[in-house]
Amino acid sequence: MNILILGSGGREHALAWAVLQNPKCDRLIVAPGNAGIAMIADCADLDVTDPEAVVGFAVEESIDFVIIGPEAPLAAGVADALDAAGILAFGPSAAAARLEASKSFTKEICDACAAPTAGWARFADAAAARDYVSAQGAPIVVKADGLAAGKGVVVAETVEEAHAAIDDMFGGAFGAAGAEVVIEEFMTGEEASFFVLSDGENVLPIGTAQDHKRIGEGDTGPNTGGMGAYSPAPVLTDAVAEAALERIVKPTVAEMARRGTPFRGVLYAGLMIEGGEPRLVEYNVRFGDPECQALMMRLGGQALDLMLACAEGRLAGMEVSWAQDHAMTIVMAAKGYPGSYAKGSVIGGLDAPPEDSHHMVFHAGTARADGTWRANGGRVLNVTARGATLQEARDRAYAMVEGIDWPEGVFRRDIGWRAL
Secondary structure (H helix, E strand, O other), rough: OOEEEEOOOOOHHHHHHHHHOOOOOEEEEEEOOOOOHHHHHHOOOOOOOHHHHHHHHHHHHHOOOOEEEHHHHHHHOOHHHHHHHEEEOOOOOOOOOOHHHOOOHHHHEEEHHHEOOEEEEEEHHHHHHHHHHHHHHOOOEEEEEEOOOOOEEEEEEHHHHHHHHHHHHHOOOOHHOOEEEEEEEEEOOOEEEEEEEEEEOOEEEEEEEEOOOOOEEEOOOEEOOOEEEEEEOOOOOOOHHHHHHHHHHHHHHHHHHHOOOOOOOEEHHHHHHHHEEEEEEEOOOOOOOOHHHHHHHHOHHHHHHHHHHHHHHOOOOOOOOOOEEEEEEEEEEOOOOOOOOOOEEEEEEEOEEEEEOOOOEEEEOOOEEEEEEOOOOOOOEEEEEEEEOHHHHHHHHHHHHHOOOOOOOOOOOOOOOOOO
């Protein structure tokens, strides 16, 4: 079959790599893709947030199946347009994608189905939000209500820090995403990610992971899109995963169906776990980045079969075939990220690391010209390895990092510290 993946980051490189392991894939196009993806698949210049353009391209290229990577095309209704055109797509409708596109919508869903989550309030006015924070005290969490590319969350240690975050958000730091803010109770515990597929009715767990959001070692400094991840997550034991499935995920899927907006696609539940009890931090309606890179290393070619079953409404009876293995991905970022950073620095050694089913460098933000690799983004490389144990996966991944010559690149040396 002819397959189109929408997106341009490390997540899409990992999805492309996994899809190509499956013999069902005859031709793969990634739009717009990136320089690393272009080494394994065709890339096409396409505005992936334009539903009409995506449908037109899919028809022109005789595409049988579209996998939507990032959240923006989902919120723009690309899955709806493909469905209307009779083209099979993996990803929720715009209405169902509100589980990520609006923090307050997710909170309302949780309240409606009694899914455990943090206490919250929504504000469209900065003064009222500041007054609420002053009354609640700190630590407290301030979130831009809309899509902010994984960066619109501030865990404020002081009231003053929360007030500054409120002013930034209402001041336009996150554009339209910050037109309203959600302020949440600070939850203690250990955070982990739980991934399930839903075809609107049936739910299939497909893996767990933990990522490191902070830029600095020991989980310090500002939040990023993610500096590394590993799968599985030890804190998400079978008992905790079952509790999350029965108390949070299944009630959410049922509530979405009850409202006439069934959720079809991958649902990524960010959980806070304390004393074996999970509470929902947030939902994402696509694979996490960089969690996806670790998950795809473990799933391999069966990822395509699972996504097809999900899109075709036949998840009932599907099973995931897991190897008893672990995977870790380490993000190499441009110096200065998540703040301002320079593009164009030369990266050496990228052709040296072995790339196979146990070792892969997924490209998130690179460019290639005249035989030279250069940095072209904030998060640039996702160095990923599998092993029989998490320690083995970690050792392999860091050995690969050491083989990459990029003086302007930064990375954390403690990915996996909570588990190890």
